[in-house]
Amino acid sequence: MDIQIIVAPIIGGTIGLITNVIAIKMLFRPLYPKYLFGRQLPFTPGLIPKEKNRLALSLGSTISNNLMNREVLEKVLLSGDLCAKITDAIDSFVDHQSRNEQSLREFLYGILSKEEIDAILQSGKADLSGLLHNKLANAQMGGKISQIVVEHAIKKVHESLLGVIGADKLISLMAKPAENLLAKNINEMLQNNSKQLVGDLLEQESSKLLSMRMCDLIAGRREQFNQFKGYVLSAYKKLVTEYLPRALEALNISKIVENRISEMDAREMEKVVLQVMNKELNAIIWLGGILGFLMGFAYVL
Numbered sequence: 001m002d003i004q005i006i007v008a009p010i011i012g013g014t015i016g017l018i019t020n021v022i023a024i025k026m027l028f029r030p031l032y033p034k035y036l037f038g039r040q041l042p043f044t045p046g047l048i049p050k051e052k053n054r055l056a057l058s059l060g061s062t063i064s065n066n067l068m069n070r071e072v073l074e075k076v077l078l079s080g081d082l083c084a085k086i087t088d089a090i091d092s093f094v095d096h097q098s099r100n101e102q103s104l105r106e107f108l109y110g111i112l113s114k115e116e117i118d119a120i121l122q123s124g125k126a127d128l129s130g131l132l133h134n135k136l137a138n139a140q141m142g143g144k145i146s147q148i149v150v151e152h153a154i155k156k157v158h159e160s161l162l163g164v165i166g167a168d169k170l171i172s173l174m175a176k177p178a179e180n181l182l183a184k185n186i187n188e189m190l191q192n193n194s195k196q197l198v199g200d201l202l203e204q205e206s207s208k209l210l211s212m213r214m215c216d217l218i219a220g221r222r223e224q225f226n227q228f229k230g231y232v233l234s235a236y237k238k239l240v241t242e243y244l245p246r247a248l249e250a251l252n253i254s255k256i257v258e259n260r261i262s263e264m265d266a267r268e269m270e271k272v273v274l275q276v277m278n279k280e281l282n283a284i285i286w287l288g289g290i291l292g293f294l295m296g297f298a299y300v301l
Contacts, residue, residue, distance in 0.1 A: 008296035016292020020285045028273075031266040048273065049266040060258035068253045070245055077240045083233060090229045098218040105210040121210075125202050132198045146182035 027047050034044040048055065066072075076082065100107065108117045218225070264272070274281070 004300045005297070008300045009293045010296070012296025012299070013289045013293030016295075017285060017289035019292075020288030024281050024285065028266070028270040031270070045266070048269065052264075052266070052269065053262055056258045056261035059261060060254040060256070063257050064252075064254035068248075070248060073244060073248070074240060077244070078237060083236075086233060086236060087229055090225070090232060094218060094222075094225050097214045100214040102214050103211055104214060104217060107214050108210075121206065125199070125206060129195065129199045129202055146180075149182060 025046075026043060028049065029046050030044050031049055032045050034041045097107075102110075105117075111117075112120075261269070
């Protein structure tokens with residue numbers, strides 16, 4: 001038997017393996033330019049380190065335009081599965097809280113720190129108290145209240161014995177002056193005392209609300225939470241359709257990817273590519289060996 005039938009395929013396969021290993025190594029190595037007598041040697045650095053900036057720009061553009069564009073993200077974010085997960089999460093939260101015996105205050109302290117919650121509550125109460133005080137201290141408020149009081153008084157007089165004997169006519173003549181005087185006094189009272197009254201009322205009611213157990217807050221309000229679930233889902237869909245384009249524009253995914261790749265060290269980039277394509281690159285190496293083996297076998301035939 002001619003020994004070349006064995007030797008030639010083995011040599012061809014070996015050459016195929018070695019050349020493919022070298023070719024793949026040259027994609028990354030050398031990592032940095034090499035110089036001889038002040039002149040940069042050809043094929044240094046490797047192809048990927050040399051073209052890193054161009055690859056970064058190309059990858060950033062490809063990911064932004066084809067993988068993370070508005071259409072793709074909207075399809076994912078508005079998919080039936082994701083919307084179902086949102087509603088399921090709300091149902092799960094409500095179901096859990098229906099058995100939670102923590103007070104609302106304790107529940108909130110579990111989300112943020114006590115200082116943060118207290119600061120938010122104080123700020124909210126101060127804003128609401130100021131708003132209600134300004135509304136109540138408005139000069140028109142006293143006029144409206146006095147008008148209602150006087151009209152109610154005249155109606156009662158008409159319905160009483162005084163109305164029969166004609167006293168209601170006298171009271172009607174006095175209605176306007178009485179209304180003006182009453183409005184003035186009510187306005188003064190509201191301006192001087194409404195802030196304290198509103199503040200005390202808000203303090204009492206907020207304290208009562210914060211002391212309620214979560215299970216008591218949930219009990220009997222299933223229908224309201226079902227409506228709330230619909231509102232949340234509707235708001236979510238509107239948020240995605242209306243604000244996603246602005247978010248993508250602000251994020252500038254293309255630039256983020258480009259900058260991240262450009263910032264990567266040559267060794268880090270090599271490691272990432274090998275992690276992703278190690279199986280495929282090894283297949284290329286062995287394919288070179290197989291092709292070399294077949295070429296050597298064909299040569300001796």
